[in-house]
Amino acid sequence: MKKVFKDISKLSPSYIPQRIPHREVEFKKLVDLFKPVITGNEAYNHVFIIGEPGVGKTLLAKYFERYIRNNHNFLVIYTNYRVEKRPGNIVRAIVSYIIPSMPLRGYSIEEMFIAVMKEAVNKNLRVLLILDDADTLFRKEKEFIYLLSRVDEILGTQNILSIIFILHSEHMLLALDAWTAGALRKNLLRLKEYSYDELIDILRERVAEAFVEGVVLDETIQVCADISSTYNYNARYAIELLLKGGKLAEQFGSEIVKPEHIRLARDQVPPSFSTEDIKHLSQHEKLILYGLSRLLLSSSKAFVSTGELEEEYKEICKELGLQPISHTWFWNEIKNLSYFGFVSRRESGKGYRGRTTIVGLPSFSARFLEEILRKEVYKK
Numbered sequence: 001m002k003k004v005f006k007d008i009s010k011l012s013p014s015y016i017p018q019r020i021p022h023r024e025v026e027f028k029k030l031v032d033l034f035k036p037v038i039t040g041n042e043a044y045n046h047v048f049i050i051g052e053p054g055v056g057k058t059l060l061a062k063y064f065e066r067y068i069r070n071n072h073n074f075l076v077i078y079t080n081y082r083v084e085k086r087p088g089n090i091v092r093a094i095v096s097y098i099i100p101s102m103p104l105r106g107y108s109i110e111e112m113f114i115a116v117m118k119e120a121v122n123k124n125l126r127v128l129l130i131l132d133d134a135d136t137l138f139r140k141e142k143e144f145i146y147l148l149s150r151v152d153e154i155l156g157t158q159n160i161l162s163i164i165f166i167l168h169s170e171h172m173l174l175a176l177d178a179w180t181a182g183a184l185r186k187n188l189l190r191l192k193e194y195s196y197d198e199l200i201d202i203l204r205e206r207v208a209e210a211f212v213e214g215v216v217l218d219e220t221i222q223v224c225a226d227i228s229s230t231y232n233y234n235a236r237y238a239i240e241l242l243l244k245g246g247k248l249a250e251q252f253g254s255e256i257v258k259p260e261h262i263r264l265a266r267d268q269v270p271p272s273f274s275t276e277d278i279k280h281l282s283q284h285e286k287l288i289l290y291g292l293s294r295l296l297l298s299s300s301k302a303f304v305s306t307g308e309l310e311e312e313y314k315e316i317c318k319e320l321g322l323q324p325i326s327h328t329w330f331w332n333e334i335k336n337l338s339y340f341g342f343v344s345r346r347e348s349g350k351g352y353r354g355r356t357t358i359v360g361l362p363s364f365s366a367r368f369l370e371e372i373l374r375k376e377v378y379k380k
């Protein structure tokens with residue numbers, strides 16, 4: 001049987017392509033924003049990259065990381081807050097690059113941060129911290145943002161820490177005090193959603209890198225972009241479809257990846273985020289999401305009320321012998337899940353007693369979610 005893929009790794013989410021169609025302008029802006037730092041006229045800069053899932057935020061930052069590391073001798077530290085989850089882990093990541101021998105216990109986060117920044121100043125380092133998926137950080141850890149962004153005040157030296165913050169929503173900036181927000185807000189790169197044609201260009205490039213020449217029909221690429229339109233032309237989803245579609249073609253012994261393979265793949269690929277992202281949720285976020293999928297599976301409802309969901313969540317905690325989180329914290333977690341697009345939230349209309357917030361599952365099948373989360377939650 002002939003191969004369909006030339007290099008399947010080119011379809012992995014962590015691959016950084018050679019070219020980034022329709023993000024060249026933004027890349028140039030990013031380079032321009034850091035030019036004063038690169039030339040040494042400024043000590044640091046803070047930049048925001050903001051946009052919906054799958055618009056190339058992480059890609060842009062990593063592309064820039066590669067550029068600045070190879071060309072300008074920066075120490076670049078990439079962190080993802082959805083993975084790291086705590087300010088302490090971010091600081092420990094910085095420490096591990098700059099003072100690998102520093103003991104990580106016995107210091108407060110602030111002490112550790114100050115020590116590592118002093119060391120960076122002593123070593124004459126230029127540091128760029130990339131904080132990806134930082135929405136939660138802005139919502140829950142404002143003090144930490146102040147700490148990160150005011151090295152000069154705290155140390156009484158020059159600030160040598162440049163930061164790229166990557167956020168899903170601009171609202172997060174409103175959470176900061178006016179001074180900080182004003183200072184941070186200057187440098188904003190908003191990534192617009194791709195159009196159909198733009199996504200086609202991106203997919204064509206990727207197909208050329210990943211598949212044997214000629215096996216993916218142009219019609220197949222069009223179907224990929226078309227299906228992705230329901231998810232705001234999320235490029236990540238479109239690439240996942242290509243990958244799955246290619247695998248299905250192989251399974252069926254087809255030498256050509258056809259539109260129908262992509263349509264079949266659609267039924268298998270969870271949109272906008274992969275199962276990896278679900279694994280990075282906090283334990284209680286997982287439990288809440290699991291509760292939601294259970295409730296939706298056992299009914300034919302479109303939404304459940306937060307009250308019902310909290311009950312179900314507590315029930316699951318009981319099954320597992322866990323202490324449920326407080327009501328306020330539960331709300332926080334719901335907000336969190338909706339910021340990342342795992343769930344939707346809206347005020348109830350008719351059919352509910354009083355006004356309540358209802359929660360839906362816009363982009364996943366409840367069955368799919370229930371299955372992977374059951375494994376996560378019960379470890380079986």
Ligand SMILES: Nc1ncnc2c1ncn2[C@@H]1O[C@H](COP(=O)(O)OP(=O)(O)O)[C@@H](O)[C@H]1O
Nearest residue numbers: 013020021023053054055056057058059235236
């Ligand atoms: N302009 C582009 N050119 C090439 N690939 C892209 C482009 N935009 C996004 N992608 C690809 O789409 C996927 C999702 O992009 P990503 O940067 O992870 O999105 P975000 O971080 O905004 O959710 C990645 O595989 C990325 O390589």
Ligand SMILES: [Mg+2]
Nearest residue numbers: 057058059132
């Ligand atoms: Mg990303």
